[in-house]
Amino acid sequence: MNRAVRWWIGVLVTCTAVAGGQWVDFEIPWRSAGDAPSLVDVSFLLDAPAGAGGFVRIENGHLVRADGSRLRIWGVNLTAAACFPRKEDAAAVAEHLARFGVNAARFHFLDSNWGREKTLFEWETDSTRRLSAEQLDRLDFFVAELKRRGVYSNFNLNVGRNFRKEDGVTDWQYLGLAKAVTLFDPRIIELEKEYARQLLTHVNPYTKRAYVEEPALVIVELVNENSLVEAWFSGRLIGREPGPADGTWAGITRHYAEQLDRRYNAWLRERLSDEDLKRLEQAAGVGSGEPIARLRPEQFDKADALRFATEARFYMELEDRFFQGMYTYLKDTLGVRALVAATSDHNHYRSGYPMLASASKLDIVDGHVYWQHPNYTRDAATGRRGFTIPNTPMVNDPLFSTPVQLSRSAVRGKPYTVSETNHPFPNEYACEGIPILAAYALLQDWDGLFFYTFEHDAPTSWDTKTPGHFDIAHDPVKMANLAACALMFHRGDVAAARRTVMRSYSAEQVIESLRLSWRERPFFTPGFSLAIPLVHATRIASFDTASTPYEPFTVPEVIASDTGQLQWRRAADRGRVTMQTDRTEALIGFVPAADALRHLSATVDNPFCALVLSSLDGRPIARAERLVLTATGRSQLTDMAWNEDRTSLTHWGRRPMQIEPVRGQIRLRGLADAKGLTVRVMDGAGRPLGPAVEAPRADGGWHVTLDAPTVWYRIDVRR
Structure with a gap:
């Protein structure tokens, strides 16, 4: 029995009938087969x-x-234990990332408190002031292996550090991640600088360079999703009684709130004129010389403009002082050559402009966004944790899509990166995420995307572990699109927008944007159409000059980019995006039989899918000899079960991963001087499954039948 026949019998055994199609086991191996290179x-x-x-x-x-x-x-995050693979695994992981076109890895939660194998700190001590020699050696070796293969590194300095008894930090046991406090407390800032010195001046024995002088270290991020202004409007600066921190976004304790009270009142007396101070005291209802209480979120709407703006400026200045102080320390004291980012604009239900006004003074501006991040729940009766998601397609909501949300943060004259983004599992429409964001990131002319996250755990568990909401390493739909879209992103197949719409904000507008309704999300810029980022590029030009009124913009049914290469068809329940460039074409979303691009058209059975056709040899599709077609629909874990309204799972499922293959037919036309076309089905490693099949020619095009349990097809053109 030949290999192709054995394979098809195996497929028949592993298919499971479900509504709308069949589920097929499909895994992405992370170790190279060696003798069978990926196509x-x-x-x-x-x-x-x-x-x-x-x-x-x-x-x-x-x-x-x-x-x-x-x-x-074109990057991914490596989180906690994934940052420290064993040496015998490090080369294989680096090679795997490179095969999928990843050229940068963001090292996230290097400072976690999740266990000995998941942190850079020594584990069995009462301090976070010493680095583990074993973990540092693993990190060094991994960075060197990544560098060898053309993969840059991005180090995050403060993400998950939980302080310990001997660190000399007040309320250390109650701070959790210490968000906000890390930006103003002198002792904690001292510890942050100490950690930066320990890590960045350390000489990697495998590259023979200290990280401050390492050209493969492209970015250093100061803090992750951390802003005093955000903490203020989220009610986390009020000051709670000492007690265990409740999750990531715990409020500061009373000790640190009192520190802020003292610093705020000292700042008022230093910065305000006698007249303004008197007006502020009157607005706060206190006598001359008495302390002025800081505002709580429930007081924002009715607060006097002077009082609100003054307190906002205090937090902005304190935040700016931290960013500038750390930047100067890294650059001037330590001699760091990498580019430095402050933090990320990540909360699109509130204005990010006060934070961006400070963060944009550093080298790089950064943003985060997730399409329908899980909302975590806890059953009051049982204590059982759960989650909910809307589980709806982004193509049906273009004006609040990930490209639109992220577009608010880019600043003129600064590189813009997105260091966290994902369609978290188990969203049934996740195949749309990577192709759409890659296309519009190119239209916006951004500088980088890092998908969150490749993995949380060490490679020793990857062959059997059940992935969580954010792990993409085992998701065949996301990994196939990661490789396919690497082609178009690295090459810049989608042209940058011909026009850039500038937005400017006065200092008053920056502050007052905090009091705008959440319904103004994500731009908090009245008069600015949310469709503009799908047509033109947009940048912030100034944080201290008011903008002229924006041109009226009627949102059409088909939102076309000004380059003519991208179209987003709006529909309440049948949206879709099309991409037409010389080297990449795509049909994404609810793909009807009528959609036809210059070279690609499709008739498929799946109600929702993403079809991406890209040249592998760099030539235009019309003259390419090697093409890859990525055809992705849904993915799931074996035995995964949804609740009745498909907004949560009643059973998470188990490995292996499964796909719902895209079935139907595509037609390729306009392939200049083509005399023949062969198609090869590929497995999760990109290796051929069975012999190449000749595609028939009819009706002026080449017909390729999609009937195999796979996510990608290799197409070779004979001339």
């Missing part, structure tokens, strides 16, 4: 070793290599 290995897109020509720098507001050529970051 969709896109590591050729990377420049190895990373930083070979020198340090990445900024030119005309974008990231460029030492030779001046444009660098676009």
